[in-house]
Amino acid sequence: MKTEKYIQLIQQRIIQTIDEWTSQTVVEEQEIHRFFHNLKGTSGTLGLVEIEKFSESKEHLFAEKSDKTFSRTEWSEHLFPLKSMITPVQAKVELLNHSNVNDVYLKTSQDSLNDHKRVLVIDDDVEFVTYVKEVLEKSDYQVSIALTAERGLKLFYQWKPCLLLLDIVLPDQSGMEVLLQIVEKAKLEHIPIMMVSGNFTVENQINAYRSGAMDFLAKPFDVDLLTALIDNRFMMKMDWDRSITLDELTGAFNRKHFNHVIKQQIDAFNHKKDLFSLVMLDLDYFKHVNDEYGHLKGDEVLQAFAATAREATAGKGIFCRYGGEEFALILPHLDSIGAASVVDKLRKPFNSIKFQAGEETFQVTFSSGIAQLAENNSQPEKWIEQADHALYSAKRAGRNQTIVYSTDMQEKxxxxxxxxxxxxxxxxxxxxxxxxxxxxxxxxxxxxxxxxxxxxxxxxxxxxxxxxxxxxxxxxxxxxxxxxxxxxxxxxxxxxxxxxxxxxxxxxxxxxxxxxxxxxxxxxxxxxxxxxxxxxxxxxxxxxxxxxx
Known part of the structure; x- marks a missing residue:
């Protein structure tokens, strides 16, 4: 897919580079290598075959890492033939004349920060990244660009992308070095990393895969293929994220999601002072169920409790499995009295369930403790501690009841x-x-x-x-x-x-x-x-x- 705008950008880049280097006494060999390396990938992607083949032949003549310098006479014989391959550019491209090209491409509105389809492209080829940005944004991706490793690392940690497109060749350090710095965090947060390079060697592929990259694409590549691959990786990431936030046995949200939501609710409270309540719930004598009827029956009880709780609290809060037979219910916009009312609506239907174990039937109850978020407990540990304290007060008081946290509990x-x-x-x-x-x-x-x-x-x-x-x-x-x-x-x-x-x-x-x-x-x-x-x-x-x- 050829785009006139990006063809003009390539033409402008060739002319601008020649003009800049002409004003210099010498040019380093690694700069010449990087110029042809980037030009090969971008021109090939845009279908400019003649420029692609010419750049590929020249790239191999110059070392990727070398302090050797070339005079104007030496480098010009390699660059000047490009002039005959381009048509005159009638208008200057405002994008390249901007004083800070990094900031031109970084348009991070609040809406984009909240979007889950965030792609970070770290590549110093301006025409290439601009073209990729436009293509991906047509598919509703939010794209940020970094032209250096330093800028890319900053955006990776601050902007928190959902997918990373990383070139191996960068002006300040190699893409492989960047990969090694971020790969552990990327794995932890399930962020796919796709390496791209005009230097498509088996050695580069092996190093990238062994270092943690998920994909390796050779420049030039078909942009439709790139979009399809990114779509695929995002669907995979969504499946990962969904699986790691749900408890496999009960279908409730898991402890990791609970910790995340707790921090969100406290942040919301600190900004808006909205009401929030936390309920900790624990099944009574659950160990006896496991010992008497077996763990499979115990699992059935846990599943029944979770299903009943989700139905009773639908639309009111976030229900999570905290650990073992203990669950947590986060209730936005409710004080402790309102939270107690919600728990009461859960108690009757669950307590009435009759579980069958051979010829015997049995019933299970639960205890719960409530803590309302306030100025004196607006830290995750403190809020959970108070709800937990109320829960075990309910257990000591005879179980099968709800107790709201009060300050006198702390004295005990x-x-x-x-x-x-x-x-x-x-x-x-x-x-x-x-x-x-x-x-x-x-x-x-x-x-x-x-x-x-x-x-x-x-x-x-x-x-x-x-x-x-x-x-x-x-x-x-x-x-x-x-x-x-x-x-x-x-x-x-x-x-x-x-x-x-x-x-x-x-x-x-x-x-x-x-x-x-x-x-x-x-x-x-x-x-x-x-x-x-x-x-x-x-x-x-x-x-x-x-x-x-």
């Missing part, structure tokens, strides 16, 4: 008990830790109850857990019969996450083992042998994180 925090459990098959380690922590008085608790178990199987089968109490569990990674990772998995599946902080004590110092433990749900790990002072400091920090002490 010092009465709480912290249980420290050591699960380790080494009797010496176990005795040392129990003895040391029995005399410990953390700043956030008045009393610590330290006890231990010789293996994971004995631990899980015991009556160690009591609703409403907090636990820090020191868990050996390698034990007979039941591996520490299996115990960790069972703890995260069967108990409220906010009630347990788990530290793995492991002789496995391999990165893969540590990553696996953290992925399953360990809060920290300590590699054996360890220093007791270091362990005490870590446990002190963990204790300070505990909510509703």
């Amino acid at each position: 925090k010092s009465e709480a008990l912290l249980n420290l459990v050591v699960v380790d098959d080494d009797p010496l380690i176990r005795d040392i830790l129990i003895s040391r922590f029995s005399d410990w008085r953390p700043t956030t608790h008045t009393k610590v109850n330290a006890f231990g178990f010789e293996d994971g199987k004995t631990f899980l089968s015991s009556e160690w857990y009591r609703d409403g109490e907090k636990y820090i569990i020191l868990l050996d990674g390698s034990m007979p019969e039941l591996d520490g990772l299996d115990v960790l998995r069972e703890l995260r599946e069967s108990y409220p996450e906010q009630q347990l902080l788990i530290v793995m004590l492991t002789a496995r110092n391999q990165k893969e083992d540590i990553i696996q433990a953290l992925e399953i749900g360990a809060d920290d790990y300590v590699v054996k042998p360890f220093h007791m002072q270091e362990l005490m400091l870590r446990i002190e920090r963990l204790a300070s994180r505990m909510m509703n002490d």
Whole structure:
């Protein structure tokens, strides 16, 4: 697809480059290489075959990285033949005469910042990027341009694009160097990276793919192919984003989405002082359901609760699975009284559900705590802590009820008990830790109850857990019969996450083992042998994180 506007831009660029270099004493070899490299890709994309072939033949004559210089006589014999390949430009292109070409292309209105189809193009070929920008914007993409690596990195972190088009050759550093700086963040946020280059070699392809790029396109390329590929990558990203915000079992939003929404609501409160309430909900005696009827039946209960909650709260709030059998409901525009009314509409239909397990039927109830957002709790941790505090007040008061947070609950925090459990098959380690922590008085608790178990199987089968109490569990990674990772998995599946902080004590110092433990749900790990002072400091920090002490 030829566009007269961009053909004129290429013509203008050739003339402008020749004029600029004519006024210089010498020109560096790498500048000449970059000129032909960019001209090859852009002219080929626009269908200017003669210029493309000429530029390709000249590009290989000059080194990509070289401080060698060429005089006017030396470089002119390579550039002047281009004049015969272009037609005179009748009008100057205002775009190229602008004092700051980066700012010309960066039109980031508030609407575009809110748009999910944001493409960042990092490429110093002005004609090429301008052409790509126009093509993509016709397909409703919001496009920002960076002509240097420095500008591109700044836009990547500030503008937060959803897809990146990155050239390998840039004036200040290579595109591969840029890729290595951003690839981890791009993976974390599921941002596809597409490398482009006029230097289409197998080595460049391998380096790009191994460094984290999703695609590698050779200049010139068909713009329809580019648009189709970007459409495909955006659909893939939407699927990724959708899958990572939903809890697979219940269909509720997951913890990650909850954390994101909580921050959004607090920002909205700080700007507009809108009403918001947070409800934390927890199924009563859920461990008994799993133990008595099995985990499959427990999953059925969780799914039924989530389905009932979504129906009862449709259009009123954001329903999330917080962890295990605990859920969260964020209710915009409602104070604590209005939030309690919403929860009451959920209680009756869920409590009336009769679950079937063989010949037996059973019913499940839930407890909930509410905290209204205000000036004194407008931080995520504080807001969640207050709702959680109210929830466990409801549990201590007999369950199957809703309690709204009040300041007098905070005064009772010092009465709480912290249980420290050591699960380790080494009797010496176990005795040392129990003895040391029995005399410990953390700043956030008045009393610590330290006890231990010789293996994971004995631990899980015991009556160690009591609703409403907090636990820090020191868990050996390698034990007979039941591996520490299996115990960790069972703890995260069967108990409220906010009630347990788990530290793995492991002789496995391999990165893969540590990553696996953290992925399953360990809060920290300590590699054996360890220093007791270091362990005490870590446990002190963990204790300070505990909510509703």
